[in-house]
Amino acid sequence: MKNLKFTVLGVIFGLVLTKSEVISWFRIQEMFRFESIHMYGIIGLAVVVGAISIQIIKKYNLKTFYGENITFDEKPFHKGAIYGGVIFGFGWALTGACPGPLFALIGNGYSIIIASLLCALGGTWVYGYYQNKLPH
């Protein structure tokens, strides 16, 4: 089953999100209050490691494990990134979770977050419905 490798990667991500306490509403509050380095250290180091990895991949023209070329799609600037970003920030502070942690929290036994996840699906759907009317 070729998709199982994504599940393995997801399991590792769910594990590290939990053990690092990124899934904690309290840690997100701490971040928005600038009262700990915890979340900034995690995001900052993740970006640094990701950026170095991408530079190495580009410089040495590395391939996937299956020998395919690795491509980086362009994502041009659009104003929706700011409008949508602010709304996402409201939601992030309220639920204390971005999409990855929503799944990890449900796995950790917080069934109430199933309600938040369904509402996030609803939000995604409503965005799709109004997409053409929103500024981008």
Added chain:
Amino acid sequence: MLELFRQPWPWYVSGPIIGLMVPFSLFIANKTFGISSSLRHVCAACMPGNIEFFKYNWRKEVWSMFFVGGVLVGGVLTDKFFSNDSPIQISEQTKVNLIDFGISDFSQYMPVEIFNWGNLLSFQGFLFIILGGFMVGFGARWAGGCTSGHAISGLANFRLVSLFAVIGFFIGGLIMTHILFPLIFT
């Protein structure tokens, strides 16, 4: 060794592991690391409703559902085998501020006084559980990504659009925390 694994992991250990998700998504299938697009694919699969945004071959994106399914399973495995049930050591200042808001239970990953099924349809429950979840999904799609796609993959790729999205995330989070929370909690 196992005991070390069970303890909460410090930020300088977990940050780099999360960063490695970026090259590994590329190495295993040339995919850009990101979570929130999976929500779009679920909508396209389950309730496309003749909406242009959901008209595409979602079957090619099934991998993303296997990925987020894995994140959920990762949560289950951590909870069952690698947890030591220690409360989260947040900063004293944050604790003091939250106690001011009437939050008293710091023993779990979230304030269970707010996040519980009995509270779902109360004013606070509606805001934190329902509206919060809705804005996470709506905002992520409008912005074109969430923390993983923009803040991590996007910034790691030096994308301008991601920088603006992350600035947006923080504007929203700071307004909510510093201006709206004091009103909500009075």
